[in-house]
């Protein structure tokens with residue numbers, strides 16, 4: 494929710510005019526940020542660790558490095574990692590012990606063992622430990638990343654595209670629903686049509702949007718449509734069509750038409766054109782939706798309210814906005830919950846639902 498749409502709650506906030514000097518980095522059109530997978534790297538050779546860390550970070554992953562079996566066993570139970578990359582020969586024991594514990598606690602999490610020894614017996618033992626891959630040194634960037642990225646691809650084929658006019662719109666509307674998709678292993682893309690420039694510097698807002706997307710393991714696409722002047726014409730339709738093509742979306746979430754903010758209405762109309770071939774299309778609530786908002790589908794977010802609040806808190810620059818008040822967000826979910834017998838729910842208007 495952003496901008497100064499007529500009648501919107503943001504009307505009383507001044508519009509910031511950004512000068513060129515406030516854009517030290519060109520944002521691009523649209524910018525695509527990688528999914529932010531987190532890798533636990535277990536490697537005692539610091540030269541090798543530095544090289545591999547650089548490769549992983551360049552491909553958008555974040556890396557936590559530990560250099561012993563003992564330290565790895567302490568870390569590997571944590572749900573914070575999306576993949577484990579472990580050297581076989583550690584100073585205090587075998588990397589296979591790390592792999593075994595990782596696989597026993599997180600069977601679906603990819604685990605790769607790297608070794609300097611071309612020993613077939615070790616490879617067989619690694620595979621018996623349910624290790625996903627056994628890579629011999631010297632590693633190459635191409636070999637490592639192509640295998641790791643293959644393993645990190647979601648098993649599920651469902652692809653979710655959440656569209657918002659401004660940074661924070663989808664977190665407010667469907668933060669709980671997106672967290673549920675993440676936990677189901679679905680692929681998530683967030684398309685933010687504008688940089689939200691009138692609500693703070695675009696760069697800061699892009700960083701915040703990225704932080705929220707990382708929590709959801711989502712790919713973030715940021716368009717550069719003009720904040721508060723989004724049209725429902727070709728430019729917006731083309732931006733959304735591209736996101737649908739890139740993500741191969743099977744479900745699209747967008748704004749409701751019943752909304753006081755003109756950007757939200759324009760994005761709604763453009764989505765309906767662009768998503769004409771998508772089997773599932775739903776509209777979510779914004780702080781500026783009107784009393785005509787008429788949801789018929791309610792998703793239980795009882796166990797996801799805190800996760801939703803964490804997503805909203807990523808948008809630090811907007812923290813003082815009245816519509817982001819903690820009690821308002823919670824009580825809104827509580828209110829909608831009663832329509833479906835849940836404690837907390839997020840409401841959706843259904844444009845199309847084919848399951």
Ligand SMILES: [Zn+2]
Pocket residue numbers: 494495658659662754757779
């Ligand atoms: Zn908005």
